Structure formats: structure tokens, C-alpha cells
Amino acid sequence: MSTRQPMNEQPCPVARSVDLIGDRWSLLIVRDAFDGMRRFSDFQRSLGVARNILSDRLKKLVDAGILQTEAAAEGSAYQAYVLTPRGESLFPVVLALRQWGEGHLFKPGEAHSLLLDQASGQPVPPLRVLDAQGQELRPDQTRVRKLDAADDA
């Protein structure tokens, strides 16, 4: 990654994603949207965030095509914010954050919310990084191919 390029022109996809959603409020808004939250006032209550910051982040997420607005109910003046297909495809990001938190940020026995498979009622199994044959892939078994060593890290 070069210091000369704006983040949204970086050839590294991680950098572009982080530029768009790599802040606390955006990630938590997306989490709440996955949980079915739709209204400004509900996001605000959930997050305890200042209204102007919430407005800014919601607008950014709409502009990025991650959320879209619709009428909260028929004839309602309120807007609802719902995930677009692009937003829904952030599911692995939010799940990975959840599962890492579950594994590392709670004391033994400390209770936490759980993401359940509705059909089975069981927790969603851990995400696994697999190779094309379905074998677990460790970080040290991978490498980044950069476009240009000077431009990308």
C-alpha cells in the first residue's frame, strides 16, 4: 500500500473494505441490520451513538450501496434502512468478528449472545478457511500476490 494513493484506489481489497466499513459504528450498524433492525431510533438506542454520527454513517452506508432506504411501513413518513444484497454479503465479515470475539474476548463461562442456525437451533459452526479440496488452510500456507511491490502491501 502506498502512502500516495487514496485508500479507495488501493489495489489491496482489504484496504478498500476497511476504508468503507472499518470503523466501529459502521460495523455495528451492519451487525444490527443483520439482526433485523431498521429504524434510525432503534439503531440509536442500540448503539448509544450521537444522532449526527449515526446520520453520517447511515448515509455513508447507503451511498456505498450497503444499506438502502425504504418506507418504514405503508404510508409511514419514517424511513427504514435495510441491507442490500451487497450489504448481505458482509455476513462472513460480521460472523468472523463474532466468532473471534466469542473465542477470545470472554472469560470462561461468561455468557454472550449467540448466532443460531434457525433450523437446528444450534450455534452457527465456526467459519473455516479451506483450500479448493476442502482442507483447512493456515495463514502461513498462503501468500499475497501484489500487483506491484511498491504499491501494495
Added chain:
Amino acid sequence: MSTRQPMNEQPCPVARSVDLIGDRWSLLIVRDAFDGMRRFSDFQRSLGVARNILSDRLKKLVDAGILQTEAAAEGSAYQAYVLTPRGESLFPVVLALRQWGEGHLFKPGEAHSLLLDQASGQPVPPLRVLDAQGQELRPDQTRVRKLDAADDA
């Protein structure tokens, strides 16, 4: 999620993860560490971030047990920063961010860096959210079980 609780006491694992690593620089430092970057000056060059901010984020990541310091080389006065096992387990988080970026933040045909499986030389396959039987799980087939509806979102 309640507005009365500090983020690091939230019963939502996503909130705790985001509290610790949900900022641009921390996520990009972790990305660079996965790419084998170890030295302060290399992180600085890669990220183009102010030294004081980089110092702060590295310290926070060390305090969180995500990075650990070691001598950069035998007899060297320089410190190197390397991922701990806890840090390595962020692999799915970074990969999910990468793959979402690849899928949504590049124009058709626009080049980007790639994460390759070293053994095959092929890109690491997309992360998939699977149920216990190995079937793809969509977000709407899951639900969050909160500890207490008033405390967790």
C-alpha cells in the same frame, strides 16, 4: 446493546471485537502482519500513518494479545511485531474483508492483490458460512439469541 455498558463489557461478541480492532489502522496493521511485516518502519511506510498513531495502535494490539514483540534480529535493538496465536485466529476476519472488497469494490477487470494458496498457486476459495451439515447458511436462516433483550442487540 445498552448505552450504559462500556463496549468491552457488552454481551455481544461482535461489539467486543469491534471495540478492540474495529478501526482502520488496527485492521490494516493486522493485515500487514499476516503478510509478514514486522518492523515499525515497514508498517509506517505501508500505511502512511503518523508515527504516534502507529505507536498507539501497535501498543493496543500488543496489550490485547494480538501482537507480541520480539527482537527484530539477533542482537538487534529493533523490536519486531509478530502475530500471536490469538492474532493469527483473526485470519477469517481479514480474509472476509478481502473477499468482500474483491467482490464489490473493484471495477470489472480492475486489478487487485490476491491471496493465494501457496501449494496450488490458486486464489484462496471464498469463505462460506455453512451449517453443521456443510450446507450454505444465509443470514435470514440465522438469528441472534440475546442474553437479555434490554442489554444486547
